[in-house]
Amino acid sequence: MSVRTLHDQAVSRHGWVQAVAAALAGLIAMVVMAVLGLWAAGASDLPQGAFPQVVAATVVTAVGGTVELSGSAGGLADTQVGLTVTPLSVTLVGALVVGAGFLRPLRHRAVAGAPELAGWAVRIAVVWLLGLLGLALAARKTFTVDLGDDTLSELGELFGVRPKVGFTTDVPLTLLLGLLWLAAVLALALLVSRGAPLPARLLRFQESVRPAAHAMVVLLLACVALGLVIALVVAATRGRARETFAVILLGLPNLVWLVFTIGLGATWNGHVEGPFGLPMPHVLDEVLRGDDTAALNLSSMAEYDGRVWWLVVVDAVLLLGAAFVMAARSPARMRAWQHAVHMALALVLTVLTLCLIGRITAHYGLSVLGVNDLAGLSGDLFLHPDIWPALGLAALWGLVTGFLGALAARPVHRRGETPSP
Structure with a gap:
């Protein structure tokens, strides 16, 4: 039996372990980055224990997911809330970690067939989508906004004004965009690495x-x-x-x-x-x-x-x-x-x-x-x-x-x- 055949069997046997490691390492790195950044920004003081949900929402937006904001303030008041921004520090860390994890099992190969590369990508995508689904479901919360000084708080009580801000995710759209983000990261990883193998037709x-x-x-x-x-x-x-x-x-x-x-x-x-x-x-x-x-x-x-x-x-x-x-x-x-x-x-x-x-x-x-x-x-x-x-x-x-x-x-x-x- 050739060394190449033994290598292919080992890759097939342990592929899911390495796929889980690559996807989870990327998600964990992004969560850690979001936690530290939001803590430094003072988000740990958000009311009603909203910090974990905000962390989840930050990671979701970092991979292209959608977070929908909403507001309410009682019958005599009105709120408008909107936010569109990508925390690119979180995005960059996740892309680097996932890309490195994708390339690591392929580093000793000169040429790889399209089915093999697709198999690696599918394994990582399955784990990635499961993790992203958990984050998308966790990224939802509604909490009350403080009006400030005592006088404004009393006026708020008088008029029944209790400003609330909430956010949630569009789970199907988030999973789709997150999958496209992952595909772009894996494709870019293959493009930028000199040692990464390519299918013969793309050489x-x-x-x-x-x-x-x-x-x-x-x-x-x-x-x-x-x-x-x-x-x-x-x-x-x-x-x-x-x-x-x-x-x-x-x-x-x-x-x-x-x-x-x-x-x-x-x-x-x-x-x-x-x-x-x-x-x-x-x-x-x-x-x-x-x-x-x-x-x-x-x-x-x-x-x-x-x-x-x-x-x-x-x-x-x-x-x-x-x-x-x-x-x-x-x-x-x-x-x-x-x-x-x-x-x-x-x-x-x-x-x-x-x-x-x-x-x-x-x-x-x-x-x-x-x-x-x-x-x-x-x-x-x-x-x-x-x-x-x-x-x-x-x-x-x-x-x-x-x-x-x-x-x-x-x-x-x-x-x-x-x-x-």
Whole structure:
């Protein structure tokens, strides 16, 4: 019996154990991240013991699930509640852990058939859906909102105003979106890993697709790493460490990937009103907090802090580094203009993804007898990108940096090549 046959039998026998480990490790990592982030944000003080349910809802939204908010305040009052945001720190941790668990049993293979890869994916998906179902069923709660001082509380009792906020999940839609999220993570894991096996029919695409996909993942992780260093410095030197760690553990990619697209020249339209705010950097909150919808871009931010123009330099360095990595992992026979095209296409897809997942919408309002903003509890926050100009700028940046990165990588010796005499 060959070694390959023995390996296949071992994989078949222990496949479910490894699938359970990969799926559960991802869910546990996301839950831990959500618990720490929400605790740092002060959510452990929510009334009626709502903290575990909020943790479950956070993990559900991190994988694309839907959490529906509702509010009520008695017969003489009205509430409006809405929230659309993805805690991308939780999302990123889950994607990294699940992707690593998916690739680990395949790391010693050169080629794998489509049925084998599908089998691994199905095993992980079954466990994943069971875990996500439990979280979706747990993510529902209704609790009362405190009106504030004694006078407002007495008025609330007089008019029968007891503001309540509740949330629940659309379980079928959550399972569907969570399954699509998992499929995207597993597919991306296969694309970015040089050592991961592919079906024989797809091997011809790995020279053009894999280096570009790997470079984009390196680029996004480099943005997060740079943002993490800056956030830790801010926490150590400017105080408010707990709030800063809440941002790190829940929404650091939301912030740094937004800033990355702004450095490319993209514009985001938004508005902040009431108790909502953007914790870091302060210039974002300054631009968005006004009477009308504001354009958030390099020009508007420079009016408050001229140092934002350094974002262009930082983006240029990061993109040149990503282009160099892409070219160094590509065959030497590939020409510079081909690298430029690959870099442009990859960056356009990356920026499109960031624009879609980076949208933020939040609203809470309480009115009594037609009087709005009772107790200052009303607020709005939204942030949406101008997608088409952002994609055009991404294509331009990709062409330029892809070409320059290819030129810089020419002296690099590629694996598997023999030096010419």
